[in-house]
Amino acid sequence: MHTSIPDLLRLLALPVFGWAAWRDVKTRRVPNKTWYPLAALAVVLLVWDGVTAMGAPPLQRKLFLFHVAVSLGFVAPLVIAFWWFRAFGGADAKAFLVIALLFPSYPTYHLGEWALPIQGTVLGVFSLTILTNTVLLGALYPAALLVRNLLTGRISSVMFVxxxxxxxxxxxxxxxxxxxxxxxxxxxxxxxxxxxxxxxxxxxxxxxxxxxxxxxxxxxxxxxxxxxxxxxxxxxxxxxxxxxxxxxxxxxxxxxxxxxxxxxxxxxxxxxxxxxxxxxxxxxxxxxxxxxPGIPFIVPMFLGMVIAVGYGDLLSGALSVLGLATI
Incomplete structure (x- = not known):
């Protein structure tokens, strides 16, 4: 087994998001031009995968179309809604729209006998996995603030934020x-x-x-x-x-x-x-x-992407441990 060229090219997103996360921490600013090359790459890879899927068996073709439909028809509008209600910043929304376009389906990476990601989901929409990983990791930040304030005796109604x-x-x-x-x-x-x-x-x-x-x-x-x-x-x-x-x-x-x-x-x-x-x-x-301090959301987004590529879906994994899911 070997990793497809489109999936290998998708790994270029990791250093870009890593740089964006670093800049977000330092300045809370990520230039719009950061996402243009990735968006262009995403379009090319989507067309590439689409041509490949059209020549594949019917089930594989339907799965590809389903993943694209969910990623672009559900995840992307959901991210725009988050931005509209100010749960996301503008740069966060743009970054995740790129993710929705770049990662509709689960990629596959072969590392020796291992096939990554390990943990899948029922839907198999990779952008949704990155989104849930991001939200779960982002939720740790208020918890960390609470613990820090408790340890230092800073008791206040704003100690969570x-x-x-x-x-x-x-x-x-x-x-x-x-x-x-x-x-x-x-x-x-x-x-x-x-x-x-x-x-x-x-x-x-x-x-x-x-x-x-x-x-x-x-x-x-x-x-x-x-x-x-x-x-x-x-x-x-x-x-x-x-x-x-x-x-x-x-x-x-x-x-x-x-x-x-x-x-x-x-x-x-x-x-x-x-x-x-x-x-x-x-x-x-x-x-x-x-x-x-606000949450530089591209940081958990980057970490969520890294975890998604190496492990997969954190929520599905947690549910599996609890016996509530079998994926």
Whole structure:
């Protein structure tokens, strides 16, 4: 027995997804062009397998068509629905659409006497196996946060979704602030939006903390703001001089939050002036804050793909161990 050329070519997805997972951890950004070559390869391999299936026995041909129908007609729309309801990010959805196109059927890899993957499923749709593996692995992340917070005595209503970090780690952290001046909350400011504000204003969080009374005054905003970038951690952003302001309270637009959001030519991840103001008020007064690090979903996606290629379907395997499945 030998592995088919299309299945061997599908292994090219592993290093691409590995690189995307690494970049997702570092920056939470994966360029759209990452998926174009894999999408093109997927189309070629799908046509290749289709031509091969048309010359195969009827049962094999029907199975191939069934796998393609489920992968493209069920898994792909399901992923789009996940993205629509914000369970997936845009890059996550694009990555999984490529998977749906690239892996409709189970590949077969021969390693000595072993035929991989070991664990199959009733449907035999490989993209569905990768999806279930991804969801199962992704579910471990909140559990890990809970255990970590319990071990460190961080008891809170957000202990399932957040962790505590020092204020000086916020400028390079990903996710969302889980605090307002009134206490912990799920709708705090997006940390990418915070970076956009700091770069637009040409200052740092350390300077905001040191000069909070002055810089809360919108009159302290620079005359010529910088580009806010998109808030990515590795982006630059020159610092410009601040105009000094007199000590005062009761401004109509504290921190110039509304002016910032009105002036930029893009969205700030749904951030409102109130969210930005409250986030800044927290960050200039507290030394430790709760943040939601978010889940870089391409990481469990990559791991789910690796496990799928080597082992197969984790859910079916678990059900088999429990005596609830025979596949």
């Amino acid at each position: 957040g962790r505590v970090i020092n204020w000086d780690a916020v400028p390079t952290a990903h996710g969302r602030l889980l605090e307002t001046p009134d206490g912990v909350a799920r709708n705090g400011v997006d940390l990418d939006a915070l970076r956009m504000y700091l770069r637009w204003r040409g200052t740092t969080l350390a300077e905001l903390r040191a000069r909070a009374t002055d810089l809360r005054d919108p009159e302290s905003l620079p005359e010529t703001p910088n580009s806010p970038t998109d808030g990515m951690v590795t982006d630059g952003g020159a610092v410009v001089a601040q105009r000094s302001a007199t000590e005062s309270t009761g401004y109509e637009d504290p921190w110039g939050a509304a002016q910032f959001l009105d002036s930029i030519d893009r969205g700030a991840y749904g951030t409102t002036p109130t969210q930005l103001r409250e986030g800044l008020d927290v960050l200039v007064t507290k030394d430790e804050v709760w943040v939601s």
